[in-house]
Amino acid sequence: MVDFNRIIERRGTHASKWDNMAKLSGITAPDAIPMWVADMDFAAPPGVTAALTAEVERAVHGYYADTGTWAQALADWMARRHGLTIDPAWVSPTPGIVSGLGLILQAVTEPGDEVVLFPPAYHAFRKIIVANERRILDAQLVNNQGRYAMDLNALAEKLTPRTKIIFLCSPHNPGGTVWSPEELRALAAFCTERDLYLVSDEIHCDLVYKGHKHTPTLAAAPEIADRLITCVAATKTFNLAGAHVGACVTTNPALKKKLDARIGASGLGSYNGFGMIATEAGWRTGEAWLDELLVYLEANRDLFDTLIEDAAPGARSMRLDATYLAWVDFSGTGLKSTDVADRVAKRARIFASPGQQFGPGGDSWLRFNIATPRPILVEALTRLEDAFADLRSGR
Numbered sequence: 001m002v003d004f005n006r007i008i009e010r011r012g013t014h015a016s017k018w019d020n021m022a023k024l025s026g027i028t029a030p031d032a033i034p035m036w037v038a039d040m041d042f043a044a045p046p047g048v049t050a051a052l053t054a055e056v057e058r059a060v061h062g063y064y065a066d067t068g069t070w071a072q073a074l075a076d077w078m079a080r081r082h083g084l085t086i087d088p089a090w091v092s093p094t095p096g097i098v099s100g101l102g103l104i105l106q107a108v109t110e111p112g113d114e115v116v117l118f119p120p121a122y123h124a125f126r127k128i129i130v131a132n133e134r135r136i137l138d139a140q141l142v143n144n145q146g147r148y149a150m151d152l153n154a155l156a157e158k159l160t161p162r163t164k165i166i167f168l169c170s171p172h173n174p175g176g177t178v179w180s181p182e183e184l185r186a187l188a189a190f191c192t193e194r195d196l197y198l199v200s201d202e203i204h205c206d207l208v209y210k211g212h213k214h215t216p217t218l219a220a221a222p223e224i225a226d227r228l229i230t231c232v233a234a235t236k237t238f239n240l241a242g243a244h245v246g247a248c249v250t251t252n253p254a255l256k257k258k259l260d261a262r263i264g265a266s267g268l269g270s271y272n273g274f275g276m277i278a279t280e281a282g283w284r285t286g287e288a289w290l291d292e293l294l295v296y297l298e299a300n301r302d303l304f305d306t307l308i309e310d311a312a313p314g315a316r317s318m319r320l321d322a323t324y325l326a327w328v329d330f331s332g333t334g335l336k337s338t339d340v341a342d343r344v345a346k347r348a349r350i351f352a353s354p355g356q357q358f359g360p361g362g363d364s365w366l367r368f369n370i371a372t373p374r375p376i377l378v379e380a381l382t383r384l385e386d387a388f389a390d391l392r393s394g395r
């Protein structure tokens with residue numbers, strides 16, 4: 001049994017989640033709780049620690065030789081967990097998914113081209129698009145009684161000749177939506193009709209709760225394989241974000257050649273050995289750990305949803321099919337967004353991600369990372385209860 005209740009002190013360890021909190025949020029209280037960036041406060045699977053320890057003890061840290069074992073470990077994992085066949089020859093390692101997205105943009109679009117997002121959506125999508133001098137075309141998700149849906153008819157009206165590519169987040173961050181095979185096929189058909197590339201960022205695909213099943217876009221719609229790039233990683237799954245390794249996968253050799261040319265042009269064809277060793281070990285040894293993690297996170301999700309809605313009457317937490325990023329709409333509390341933000345930051349001393357970061361549709365929302373030991377989660381919820389106490393006094 002893994003002890004996910006164990007609290008590991010992360011302050012003063014270059015943990016961005018903890019050590020960047022004051023700088024980014026202005027919350028300087030020594031007991032502040034970070035519930036923003038998407039990493040977990042849990043130790044990695046023991047097999048990862050063992051692989052890294054062996055490397056450290058060998059104490060020779062020269063250039064890493066990619067002998068093919070890494071992509072094979074990824075392929076074996078995807079076959080086992082998701083029933084997806086990946087040929088290692090389709091895989092291009094990148095220093096993380098966001099950098100992969102930037103390289104994809106450079107490979108298949110020009111400055112000024114438009115990239116479709118389905119906001120509210122992962123904020124780094126917006127940043128990497130703008131940083132590459134491409135433009136964002138927002139196709140806001142529709143909230144259908146607590147579950148997000150894509151509105152492809154509305155998107156069709158907005159397309160221009162400069163629209164070249166769609167960034168899909170599957171499962172979706174924030175909101176944790178697991179897209180159905182039908183939804184993915186409809187999107188795929190849309191991309192074919194409109195001659196668009198599709199990037200399917202599936203970094204959260206392993207963090208799916210009971211009753212839901214992730215379908216890789218490539219499996220749902222193999223007919224669009226030629227215009228599809230899937231992004232996957234071991235870093236969210238096994239809490240290895242600092243390893244900064246991801247993979248872009250495409251069956252289309254011409255597309256892969258373009259992407260690899262960009263990787264080469266940026267000098268990124270030689271990989272970070274520690275990251276490769278850690279992530280390969282995750283895929284090879286981390287399965288039992290992940291199964292236990294999912295049970296723990298699901299209990300955190302259930303506890304959080306119940307208590308946040310009790311704490312702040314009118315608040316609604318979107319039911320997560322996947323991810324550990326609780327997504328809470330405070331509009332029903334009757335409070336202004338600035339008041340909610342103030343209560344959470346100042347009274348509860350919690351740094352949650354502001355909903356506006358995620359683009360249109362995020363305004364009255366906050367995102368809370370619940371992947372933390374239960375004692376910390378309970379403390380956070382107790383503080384939130386206090387922060388909204390006056391709302392309950394009139395009940």
Ligand SMILES: Cc1ncc(COP(=O)(O)O)c(C=O)c1O
Nearest residue numbers: 038096097098099122173203246
């Ligand atoms: C959807 C999504 N893609 C990518 C990333 C980050 O990936 P990386 O750290 O590999 O760039 C995150 C992190 O939260 C994410 O939520």
